[in-house]
Structure formats: structure tokens, C-alpha cells
Amino acid sequence: MARGQQLEVLNALDVAKTQLYHFTAIVVAGMGFFTDAYDLFSISLCTKLLGRIYYFHPDSKKPGSLPPGASSAVTGVALVGTLVGQLFFGWLGDKMGRKKVYGITLVLMVVSSLASGLSFGNRPQGVIATLCFFRFWLGFGIGGDYPLSATIMSEYANKRTRGSFISAVFAMQGFGILTSGIVAIIVSASFNHAYPAPTYEEDRAASTISQADYMWRIILMFGAVPAGLTYYWRMKMPETARYTALVARNAQKAAKDMARVLNVELDPEVEKVEKLTERSSNSFGLFSRQFVRRHGLHLLGTTSTWFLLDIAFYSQNLFQKDVLTGIGWIPPAATMSAGEELFKIARAQTLIALCSTVPGYWFTVALIDVIGRFAIQLMGFFFMTVFMLALAIPYNHWTKKAHRIGFVVMYSLTFFFSNFGPNATTFVVPAEIFPARLRSTCHGISAAAGKAGAIVGAFGFLYASQSKDPNKTDPGYPTGIGMKNSLIVLACVNALGMLFTFLVPEPKGKSLEELSGENEDENNDEDAKTTSNRTAPV
Numbered sequence: 001m002a003r004g005q006q007l008e009v010l011n012a013l014d015v016a017k018t019q020l021y022h023f024t025a026i027v028v029a030g031m032g033f034f035t036d037a038y039d040l041f042s043i044s045l046c047t048k049l050l051g052r053i054y055y056f057h058p059d060s061k062k063p064g065s066l067p068p069g070a071s072s073a074v075t076g077v078a079l080v081g082t083l084v085g086q087l088f089f090g091w092l093g094d095k096m097g098r099k100k101v102y103g104i105t106l107v108l109m110v111v112s113s114l115a116s117g118l119s120f121g122n123r124p125q126g127v128i129a130t131l132c133f134f135r136f137w138l139g140f141g142i143g144g145d146y147p148l149s150a151t152i153m154s155e156y157a158n159k160r161t162r163g164s165f166i167s168a169v170f171a172m173q174g175f176g177i178l179t180s181g182i183v184a185i186i187v188s189a190s191f192n193h194a195y196p197a198p199t200y201e202e203d204r205a206a207s208t209i210s211q212a213d214y215m216w217r218i219i220l221m222f223g224a225v226p227a228g229l230t231y232y233w234r235m236k237m238p239e240t241a242r243y244t245a246l247v248a249r250n251a252q253k254a255a256k257d258m259a260r261v262l263n264v265e266l267d268p269e270v271e272k273v274e275k276l277t278e279r280s281s282n283s284f285g286l287f288s289r290q291f292v293r294r295h296g297l298h299l300l301g302t303t304s305t306w307f308l309l310d311i312a313f314y315s316q317n318l319f320q321k322d323v324l325t326g327i328g329w330i331p332p333a334a335t336m337s338a339g340e341e342l343f344k345i346a347r348a349q350t351l352i353a354l355c356s357t358v359p360g361y362w363f364t365v366a367l368i369d370v371i372g373r374f375a376i377q378l379m380g381f382f383f384m385t386v387f388m389l390a391l392a393i394p395y396n397h398w399t400k401k402a403h404r405i406g407f408v409v410m411y412s413l414t415f416f417f418s419n420f421g422p423n424a425t426t427f428v429v430p431a432e433i434f435p436a437r438l439r440s441t442c443h444g445i446s447a448a449a450g451k452a453g454a455i456v457g458a459f460g461f462l463y464a465s466q467s468k469d470p471n472k473t474d475p476g477y478p479t480g481i482g483m484k485n486s487l488i489v490l491a492c493v494n495a496l497g498m499l500f501t502f503l504v505p506e507p508k509g510k511s512l513e514e515l516s517g518e519n520e521d522e523n524n525d526e527d528a529k530t531t532s533n534r535t536a537p538v
Helices: 008-015 020-054 068-096 098-117 124-156 162-194 201-221 224-229 231-236 241-247 251-262 270-279 289-318 320-326 338-371 373-392 401-419 422-431 436-464 480-503 512-516 522-532
Strands: none
Touching: 008 241, 008 251, 020 068, 020 098, 020 124, 020 162, 020 201, 020 224, 020 231, 020 338, 068 098, 068 124, 068 436, 098 124, 098 201, 098 224, 098 231, 124 162, 124 241, 124 422, 124 436, 162 201, 162 338, 162 422, 201 338, 224 231, 241 251, 241 436, 289 373, 289 401, 289 422, 289 436, 289 480, 338 373, 338 401, 338 422, 373 401, 373 422, 373 480, 401 422, 422 436, 436 512
């Protein structure tokens, strides 16, 4: 596409004022992320219950707990499914179109959420295996939502507020995390009221079985509700104009769809599309030398920063209960019934989500188009590094009762700056800087790299935080030595994220075609190379 010859339909989207359809798209796409976060993070609330039910020994005076292998499998299998789904649906979204694939991912999430709560088996291993099977497919559907939601929102948005719109979709993840805690609080409080904990310790341990079996199933199945409510509206959304015009090359349909959305008259410009696509140099493939020359460093930047971020982000979120138990903020499991333990863990996680996680997302929404993606990502990685080291180096100081609140405050700040930082920007940038016909694929690859980091964090943190400590004899209890070392490693990971951020360009204020080089023709190829390889912030 020759420079300056932007199609009217795409220009109309770039300069459009904020309208109702923008907010509709945010809610419809965002509810997918609400469901994603709820499903991925609610499992951390359920693992304690699963251990009490399926690994309970009547002769033991302690509640049952999942072995590390079973715990990491239940926690991590959805992440594996998400990684596979991001690659598959990202590629499929560029081949078949965003809308055609969008409904499939939602159906998978609804069915798998319900099936997870209905997991069955005659033995503990059977129930855990069934649960892992359904959670893999749940993750597979969630994985597809990442590239499709990001791409759809970026292609609908105007260039002035595009970053805010995309990050607003992702910010719904914060509400999903918050809701998972609230639902767990309501469920546990309901069962605690209906079945008060017995007085004797033996009866307390035995009474957890029937209660806990209902609680974890209800919590997991609730994830189907928000996803199911948005299916109708997803199917009503038209295909994005950028896919229809630049990939499917159907200018007439693109103009017709966007004229209805924007409520304006648009010229289809059929001849212009044919001429521009014929002379466009932007027809290279994902594995071509030209792609590597134009976007290779960009893809390395988006994949590496997302990989490093998710090691820290998922370690913090999935094992938050272990960190808080390690410093004594949550009492030992043996002193509580199942409902009491779930209530206290959910209350702690909800408090942190409400005070730090959710505000962090919305700070990004408010400021991303003001100070830019680069500055927010660099700042976020920096402060995550600082606060992780501040927690790790004097770790023994924080475990003392008088200093626990200080630990929780600083720990919460790491959540704030991950969300007012790289957790949001790593989602936004890959949806902006790649060509339309590769946008969903490249976002899927970047997101899959993130989930690879999440898997490293989920499995690695579990074992590292339980390393041998001469003062602790319970292998299921997070030890001081292991926790301290884990926090130091996470700080180093965040520091590396700062370095790789310099490979990522600043998309603020530019159209998608400017960023991807799709408004460059063969005569401007060298200029396109110079523009696309700019990695410093503007």
C-alpha cells in the first residue's frame, strides 16, 4: 500500500471519535478475559480443598494436602492448554478471520468450565486426572481468546486511544481475579453457616470432606456464567475491516460493515484496494527473510518480555496463598476446617486484588496513550525488581509478626506495578506492530511465550519454595530458605525484562498500517525498513 494512500474505511476507524461501539467491543471482548482470569486463578483457591478431600488420612492429625506433582499438574495443565490454544487459534484467526474463530473459543470455555466441576473418578488419582483433562481444554479455549480479543480491539479502535481500549479489554482480567475471590468467600461462608465447624480436632478434619467436595465444584463451574452471557453479542460483531480489506481483500464488505458500525457513508474503493494490494511489498510470510528483517527484533522483544513477565506474574498469583502462609499471615491449615481455610485464603487474595491488582490495570488504561507503552513497561519491570529484592533480602525480618503487614503492603505493590506495567503492555503491543494478515499469529506466538514463562513459574516456584529447611519438617509447607531464594530469582527475571524491553517499539499515536509497514510500497521498502526497525520510544 503506497504511503499516504490509506483506505477511507481504515482512515475512518483511525480518526473516529469514541462511540458506543467502542465500549460495546470492550465489554464483549473483555468478558472473555474476565472469564479467562477467573478460570485460571480460581484453581489456586481449590487446590487446598482437593488435598483435604482426596489425600485425607483418617489416622493423621493434619489435613490432607496435594502432593507437589499433583498440585503442579492441576495448576499448570490449563497453562499448557492455553499455550497450545494461543498458537493454534492465533494462526487460525489469520486464516479464517477473527469472528469465525471467536465463537469457538467461548463455547470451549463454557463447556470445559462446567465439565471441570463435574470431574469424576473412583479413586483420587481418577478425579485429579479427569480434572486435568477438562482443564487442558479449558485452557485451550482461553488461549484462543488472547490473540483474537487483542486483534479485534486493535482493529476496531482509533489510533488516538487505541492503547487504552486494548488495555481496557485486558483490565477485565483484574475483575476476574477479584470475582474468583469473592465467589470463594460467598461459597465458603455459606457452607460455614450451614455446617459449623465441630469442636474437636478429629471431627473438624473429618467434616471437611462433604463440604469441600461441593465448594470446589461450585467455584469452578461458576466460570461458565460470564462466558455464556456474552456469546450472543460476540456472534453479532462484524468481521474487522482491516481483515476484510487487507487480508480477504473484500473492500465492499469492509466498507458496508464499518458504515453500519460508524453510522457514516463510506466509499468501498474496490479499484484502489486491487491496485494497492497488487503493488504492495508487504506480502512476505512469517518465516521469510523479509519478515525477519522488518519484524524479527520486534517479535523477539514481544516474546521475551512476555515470557519473563509471566514467570513472575503467575508465580505470584498461583502461589499467593503459599507466600502469605509462609510469613504466617494465613494460619496453618491444621487449625481450620476446609471452609474456614478457603474463606481466609480467598479474603486475603481478594484484598490484594482490590487494593493493588485492579487499580494497576486501570492506571495503565488511563495513562498508556499519555506516557506510552515503552515507559510503562520499563517502569513496571523496574519497580517489580526493586520490591522483590526488598522482600527477599531481609526475608527473615518480614516473617516476624510485627512486620507482616509491611510485607503484605510491599508484596501488593509488586502486583500493582506488574499491572501498571508489563502485564498490560505485553498484551497491547503485539496487537499493534505486526501486519494484518500476521497480527493474530504473532500475538499468539508472543502470548504462548508468556504461557511458557507461566509454566516455568508454576512448576519452578512450587518446588523452589519448598526446598529443604532444617527448621521445617513438613514437605508441603513453603520454607523460608526456599521462599527467599525464589523471590531473588524472580527479581533477576524482572531485571532481564527491563533489558529486553528496548527491543519493543513505541506504537503510541500511529496507525496500525504505519507501524506494520502496510502503507509502504516497493519504492519505499528501504524507508519501511528504517521505520519498522526503530526500537526507541518516540
